[in-house]
Structures are given as C-alpha cells and as structure tokens.
Amino acid sequence: MPAPAAAAPIARTAGKLLAARAASGRQGGGDGGGGGNGALVVLVVVLGVPVGLVFGLVLLVSTVAGGQQRACMPQGGGGALPANFTGPGSLGEVGGTGIKRSLVERVRSTSPFAGEKITLGSYGTTAYGPPWGGIQGEGNATSGGLPIRGRSPRYYMVAVDTDLIAHGTFVYVWPNPFEWKGPFLAADTGGAIQGKRIDFYDWRGRPTQRGWGLKKSRVSAKPIAGDGGGQSSDEAEAPAATGPGAGECGGAAGSLADPGGDGKVVVHPGADRPDVKTRKPVLDFLKRTAGVFGQQIILTTGTAHGRMSSAGQVSDHWVGLGADMGSVANKFQDGGEKGTRIAAAALRAAGVPESLALRTARSGGGHNVCHRGWRVQVIWRTGGHFDHIHVGLRRGCNHEGIQTFQIG
Numbered sequence: 001m002p003a004p005a006a007a008a009p010i011a012r013t014a015g016k017l018l019a020a021r022a023a024s025g026r027q028g029g030g031d032g033g034g035g036g037n038g039a040l041v042v043l044v045v046v047l048g049v050p051v052g053l054v055f056g057l058v059l060l061v062s063t064v065a066g067g068q069q070r071a072c073m074p075q076g077g078g079g080a081l082p083a084n085f086t087g088p089g090s091l092g093e094v095g096g097t098g099i100k101r102s103l104v105e106r107v108r109s110t111s112p113f114a115g116e117k118i119t120l121g122s123y124g125t126t127a128y129g130p131p132w133g134g135i136q137g138e139g140n141a142t143s144g145g146l147p148i149r150g151r152s153p154r155y156y157m158v159a160v161d162t163d164l165i166a167h168g169t170f171v172y173v174w175p176n177p178f179e180w181k182g183p184f185l186a187a188d189t190g191g192a193i194q195g196k197r198i199d200f201y202d203w204r205g206r207p208t209q210r211g212w213g214l215k216k217s218r219v220s221a222k223p224i225a226g227d228g229g230g231q232s233s234d235e236a237e238a239p240a241a242t243g244p245g246a247g248e249c250g251g252a253a254g255s256l257a258d259p260g261g262d263g264k265v266v267v268h269p270g271a272d273r274p275d276v277k278t279r280k281p282v283l284d285f286l287k288r289t290a291g292v293f294g295q296q297i298i299l300t301t302g303t304a305h306g307r308m309s310s311a312g313q314v315s316d317h318w319v320g321l322g323a324d325m326g327s328v329a330n331k332f333q334d335g336g337e338k339g340t341r342i343a344a345a346a347l348r349a350a351g352v353p354e355s356l357a358l359r360t361a362r363s364g365g366g367h368n369v370c371h372r373g374w375r376v377q378v379i380w381r382t383g384g385h386f387d388h389i390h391v392g393l394r395r396g397c398n399h400e401g402i403q404t405f406q407i408g
C-alpha cells in the first residue's frame with residue numbers, strides 16, 4: 001500500500017537484525033574474517049518473452065538516446081521488460097500494464113527493494129486501492145516509487161513481500177481481479193503483505209476490491225498460458241528466454257550494483273601490492289557506495305595489507321576483496337559523522353534501507369549483509385576501525401538481515 005505501509009518491511013528487517021544479533025554473537029570475525037559460506041540459492045528468473053516490433057523500436061530509440069549507461073541502469077532489478085501485451089484488458093505502455101517505461105525505470109532505480117528475485121508458486125491474494133485514506137494510506141506514491149498522487153491511475157501493479165518478489169520485476173498472477181493475462185509490475189509493499197501474499201492494486205474502487213476478497217493465485221514469471229487456468233508452473237524457475245538488454249550489462253546477477261548512479265573512487269598510491277590489485281567487484285561496489293554517499297571515496301588500503309585478518313583468517317584485503325577508506329585521505333574525524341555516512345552508504349549499497357543503514361553504521365560494529373550472492377562486510381567504530389572504514393566482500397552467503405559483531 002502506498003507510503004505509510006512502507007514502514008512495515010523496514011520494521012521487519014529490523015526484527016531480523018535483532019534476531020541475527022541475538023543469534024550471531026561474536027561470530028563473524030573481524031576484518032574480513034567471517035564467512036557465512038552456506039550453499040547459496042539465488043532464484044533469479046529473467047523475465048523475457050519474444051519482443052514485439054513496436055517495443056523493439058522503442059528500445060532502440062531509448063538506447064540510442066540514452067546511451068549504454070542508461071540502458072544498463074535497470075541493473076538494480078527487474079530484468080528485461082515484458083513484451084507488449086495487447087490482449088483484452090491491455091492498458092497500453094509497458095507490457096500493457098499502463099505504466100510508462102520511465103516509471104518502470106524509476107522503480108528499478110530508486111526502490112530500496114528493487115531486484116530481480118521472483119519466487120514462484122501459490123499466493124494468497126487480496127485487493128486494495130482508492131478511495132485513499134485510513135488503512136489504504138495516503139495514496140501519494142507506492143513504496144517502490146510509483147506515483148499515485150491521491151488519484152486512481154490505471155496500473156496493473158501489485159504489492160508484494162520484497163523478500164520473495166523484488167520491486168521492478170514483472171509477474172504474471174492468475175487468477176486476478178481483472179482477468180488480465182499480462183504482467184503486473186511489483187512496486188508496492190504492505191504491512192500485512194508478508195510471505196506468500198500479494199495485494200492487487202485495483203483503481204476501480206471498494207466494490208471490486210472487496211469483491212475479490214481473499215483468493216489463491218499462482219505467480220509465474222511467464223505469460224499465463226491458454227485460458228489462464230493455472231498453466232503456469234514452477235518449471236518456469238529455469239530462466240526464461242532472455243529479453244532485450246539481457247547480457248549487455250555484464251553479470252548483473254552477480255554484481256553488487258544497487259539502485260542509483262555510480263560515484264568516483266580513487267585508489268590511493270600504494271594502496272595495493274604491486275602484483276595484486278584490488279578486484280573489480282570491490283571497486284564496483286565502492287563506486288556504488290560513492291554514488292550513494294554523493295562524494296568521491298578514496299581507497300587508502302587495498303591489497304597492501306597483512307595476510308591475516310584481525311580474526312586470524314586470510315584477510316579479504318590479501319585476496320583483493322577488501323578496502324579501507326582512511327580518515328585522513330577522506331577527510332573525516334576518527335569515529336566521526338562523515339565516516340558514519342560512508343559506512344552507511346556502503347550498507348545502503350548492499351541493499352540496506354536508508355534509515356536502518358544510518359542507525360546500523362552509527363551504532364558501531366562489523367556488519368555482514370548478504371547482497372546479490374556476496375557477503376558484504378562493513379566495519380566501522382569498533383576495535384581499531386575508528387580511523388578507517390573497512391569494506392570486504394566474499395562470494396557466497398545465505399543469511400538474511402544484518403549480522404553484527406564487535407571486535408574486542
């Protein structure tokens with residue numbers, strides 16, 4: 001549901017944070033130590049169906065106009081756009097959803113819950129929407145950034161639990177209140193929409209919202225086949241055909257890219273050992289961090305670091321996956337607010353919502369976040385980490401929320 005309900009998933013994440021804190025204790029080691037190398041199961045379903053000529057032209061035009069950078073912006077989530085769906089009930093625009101391409105891109109680039117994850121299967125579904133006010137919220141904009149402005153825009157859009165379905169993805173949900181066989185854009189959340197629950201945005205008003213009640217629907221990443229009678233299946237978990245732009249952005253599934261533009265990262269002379277450079281995933285992640293921070297970031301220690309971490313394991317630095325941002329070069333006071341903002345920007349770049357990222361960074365400690373298949377570790381304001389912020393990456397993780405540890 002629009003704006004007010006956005007607090008729910010944040011609160012839920014905070015709950016996980018507390019649980020993780022209680023459970024993890026001091027595990028997780030310091031400075032690149034902790035692992036969390038469980039089997040990683042990332043369900044990334046690439047949306048994609050044969051693309052119509054019209055859409056192809058639209059894409060071509062926008063690619064030419066916006067250039068490669070623009071074409072790659074949706075890295076934050078969603079995968080390829082669906083084909084135009086011109087069947088009964090089409091509202092035009094992207095996939096017949098009534099939602100302009102620029103708005104899809106806005107959701108994909110600004111929603112803190114943007115991504116590519118789609119969890120298939122059976123969901124309990126309800127409907128919500130105008131008239132706004134009360135439990136329906138103010139109706140200003142969805143938590144994913146889709147404008148509503150207190151009105152009743154015609155969109156095929158759903159509120160989801162973003163742990164299961166990321167914002168910016170297109171899902172096919174059948175049955176639905178519109179008997180619509182095309183896609184819905186996931187772009188909202190709701191306090192009660194947790195787990196396998198979906199809320200259909202229904203602009204038509206209370207009678208049809210109430211008329212829908214609570215039903216079971218199937219979520220698919222592919223168009224509903226035949227009469228829509230549950231032909232979609234979990235077989236769709238295999239990536240569907242890739243659509244336009246897929247692959248152009250190089251390894252999006254394993255990247256750390258997050259919504260927002262990149263900033264500038266400067267590798268300080270001597271930060272790396274001559275023979276081993278800091279690796280690209282770290283530099284990419286720091287660019288994203290700098291984009292969130294809004295200023296350039298200077299990497300002061302990369303691989304030119306002792307072999308062992310403070311926890312007695314091979315340091316992330318040693319293998320090119322660790323970075324320190326020192327206080328002198330980055331012009332912040334030891335333990336100061338500017339350092340906190342850089343640490344928070346790193347957490348934010350790892351997918352942590354803004355307010356939680358700031359609170360977490362300020363509270364001090366080492367924080368492990370699992371983001372796009374990488375364990376991102378941010379250490380700030382604990383044992384020896386007051387004059388620099390440490391960021392370390394490790395491939396593979398499977399925990400939820402933030403695992404926090406202190407360095408004695």
Ligand SMILES: [Zn+2]
Pocket residue numbers: 031317322323324389390391
């Ligand atoms: Zn470090």
